[in-house]
Amino acid sequence: MDKIIVRGLNLWYGDFPALINVNADFKEKKITAIIGPSGCGKSTMLRVFNRMNDLIEGVRVTGEVDIDGTNAVSPEADLIYLRRKVGMVFQRPNPFPLSIYENIAFGLKIHGIERNADALAGVIEESLRRVLLWDDLKDKLKRSALRLSLEQKQRLCIARLLAVKSDVLLMDEPCSTLDPQATERIEELMRELKNNYTIVVVTHNMQQAARVSDETGFMLLGEMVEFAATREIFTAPKDKRTEDYITGRYG
Amino acid sequence: MRKFKEFIIEKLILICGSASIFFVALIFVFLLKEGLSLFKTVRLGAFLFGKSWYPISEPAELGILPLILGSLLVTAGAAVISVPIGVGCAVYIAEIAPGKVKEVLKGGIELLAAIPSVVLGFIGMVTLVPWVKNIFHLPTGLTALSGSIMLAFMAMPTIVSIAEDALYSVPRSYKEGAFALGATHWQTIWRVLLPAASSGILAAVMLGIGRVIGETMAVMMITGNSAVIPHTILAPVRTLTATVAAEMGEAVVGSEHYFALFAVGIVLFVISFAINVTADLFLHRERR
Ligand SMILES: Nc1ncnc2c1ncn2[C@@H]1O[C@H](COP(=O)(O)OP(=O)(O)OP(=O)(O)O)[C@@H](O)[C@H]1O
Numbered sequence: 001m002d003k004i005i006v007r008g009l010n011l012w013y014g015d016f017p018a019l020i021n022v023n024a025d026f027k028e029k030k031i032t033a034i035i036g037p038s039g040c041g042k043s044t045m046l047r048v049f050n051r052m053n054d055l056i057e058g059v060r061v062t063g064e065v066d067i068d069g070t071n072a073v074s075p076e077a078d079l080i081y082l083r084r085k086v087g088m089v090f091q092r093p094n095p096f097p098l099s100i101y102e103n104i105a106f107g108l109k110i111h112g113i114e115r116n117a118d119a120l121a122g123v124i125e126e127s128l129r130r131v132l133l134w135d136d137l138k139d140k141l142k143r144s145a146l147r148l149s150l151e152q153k154q155r156l157c158i159a160r161l162l163a164v165k166s167d168v169l170l171m172d173e174p175c176s177t178l179d180p181q182a183t184e185r186i187e188e189l190m191r192e193l194k195n196n197y198t199i200v201v202v203t204h205n206m207q208q209a210a211r212v213s214d215e216t217g218f219m220l221l222g223e224m225v226e227f228a229a230t231r232e233i234f235t236a237p238k239d240k241r242t243e244d245y246i247t248g249r250y251g
Numbered sequence: 252m253r254k255f256k257e258f259i260i261e262k263l264i265l266i267c268g269s270a271s272i273f274f275v276a277l278i279f280v281f282l283l284k285e286g287l288s289l290f291k292t293v294r295l296g297a298f299l300f301g302k303s304w305y306p307i308s309e310p311a312e313l314g315i316l317p318l319i320l321g322s323l324l325v326t327a328g329a330a331v332i333s334v335p336i337g338v339g340c341a342v343y344i345a346e347i348a349p350g351k352v353k354e355v356l357k358g359g360i361e362l363l364a365a366i367p368s369v370v371l372g373f374i375g376m377v378t379l380v381p382w383v384k385n386i387f388h389l390p391t392g393l394t395a396l397s398g399s400i401m402l403a404f405m406a407m408p409t410i411v412s413i414a415e416d417a418l419y420s421v422p423r424s425y426k427e428g429a430f431a432l433g434a435t436h437w438q439t440i441w442r443v444l445l446p447a448a449s450s451g452i453l454a455a456v457m458l459g460i461g462r463v464i465g466e467t468m469a470v471m472m473i474t475g476n477s478a479v480i481p482h483t484i485l486a487p488v489r490t491l492t493a494t495v496a497a498e499m500g501e502a503v504v505g506s507e508h509y510f511a512l513f514a515v516g517i518v519l520f521v522i523s524f525a526i527n528v529t530a531d532l533f534l535h536r537e538r539r
């Protein structure tokens with residue numbers, strides 16, 4: 001099953017074309033990695049899926065991004081619903097400067113999902129359990145989230161999405177600020193989450209792409225050069241440019 | 252030669268720096284010396300909590316409770332008016348206003364800050380005071396409320412500009428995180444940006460209030476100058492500052508009255524100092 005179907009997607013920052021005729025199918029409940037050299041448009045691509053590019057002035061988009069049967073890039077798309085469904089984890093963990101509890105309650109409150117205090121606490125516990133933070137933090141829920149370690153912060157940011165029942169998780173270099181052990185643990189969590197979520201992860205780290213993803217897209221200068229099963233991309237790339245990149249020729 | 256020049260410049264700067272500290276110390280010592288002399292003849296409690304201020308009757312009654320309450324009432328009124336409007340304005344400028352409107356508003360606020368207080372007092376006297384009188388059917392429009400409204404105008408520029416800075420310095424990533432969760436602009440402002448900027452906004456409020464409590468000219472012109480304990484905000488009041496300004500000229504040097512006015516100065520100083528320190532604490536908490 002394809003969760004996100006991208007057809008003829010173009011995006012311009014002013015006059016600069018950042019995405020050029022991109023076509024790709026992201027499979028449901030799989031991890032898809034997007035790799036490519038710096039500036040090739042990976043983040044831009046992710047930010048199309050939850051329309052975060054709308055925050056930037058002078059962005060123009062054409063084409064189609066079909067998520068569950070609705071076109072996410074159409075001007076009529078319901079952004080609030082879209083962003084609730086398609087959650088995003090940022091490169092630098094960005095918990096709100098509120099308590100751990102409030103960080104997760106935030107999404108539930110703004111969407112009016114849970115108002116009852118007991119039910120709220122239940123959802124918060126479940127979300128924290130799923131990202132393996134509950135045991136460490138259950139007595140510290142009133143503490144500021146800014147006092148957590150980087151890894152804990154990133155987990156909390158993931159928990160925030162689970163609480164509002166997102167079903168697509170966009171992750172833009174989610175481990176780039178973490179140490180190798182923490183990275184490994186987050187990758188473990190991603191594998192676990194893929195049972196229920198469709199994950200799209202942007203990464204600079206080709207080993208990471210090879211380790212966690214089922215499918216991989218390679219981008220270059222705004223184009224989706226090759227998009228296929230990860231094993232295929234890394235062992236038998238069809239495009240010369242993909243081969244050059246994974247053998248380290250672009251650096 | 253260059254080294255020598257450096258040396259001279261360094262010393263000059265040092266002298267300027269020490270001079271300012273020296274003058275502050277001098278003012279402080281003078282204020283204390285004159286003000287504390289009062290307490291050779293008047294008890295501190297009777298001064299602070301005495302209910303009547305008749306400095307030139309025989310014997311003089313030097314209780315400043317009506318003045319303290321007058322100052323507090325006018326200031327509290329000004330805060331109630333200026334804080335919501337000021338913070339709202341800061342949110343509008345920092346988050347909502349499109350480029351052009353933002354520039355115009357910021358210019359307007361700067362202009363408001365540049366109006367001398369005597370001019371504001373004068374405008375208040377000829378416009379605001381009659382309004383207050385007519386709207387509330389009062390014998391006089393020279394009331395605490397008039398003072399509060401006028402002072403709110405003076406506190407506003409401080410509150411707006413500092414609160415706006417505080418909002419700007421909220422990391423962009425918080426806002427992105429909120430939007431990415433599907434929050435509306437208003438939800439983002441209310442639930443994330445304002446709490447994130449709260450210490451800076453509190454500092455803005457404190458500094459705005461600090462400006463108001465030390466203000467003299469405008470309040471002297473429009474609050475009615477009656478040293479009676481006010482029971483409503485529609486009563487005329489007299490503030491600490493207005494008292495000193497109005498009576499210093501006629502107090503006989505070395506008299507009890509004269510010392511009492513200095514003691515009022517100390518009270519004002521303590522209040523302002525406390526407010527500034529609190530504001531500073533909030534600002535530092537934010538930086539950490
Ligand atoms: N707000 C913007 N305004 C103008 N140009 C932009 C903007 N954001 C990105 N770009 C340009 O678009 C191109 C793609 O940027 P993008 O951030 O998507 O790259 P990326 O693949 O995520 O790179 P990195 O690996 O460095 O994160 C780059 O050339 C970048 O300079």
Ligand SMILES: [Mg+2]
Nearest residue numbers: 042043044172
């Ligand atoms: Mg990027």
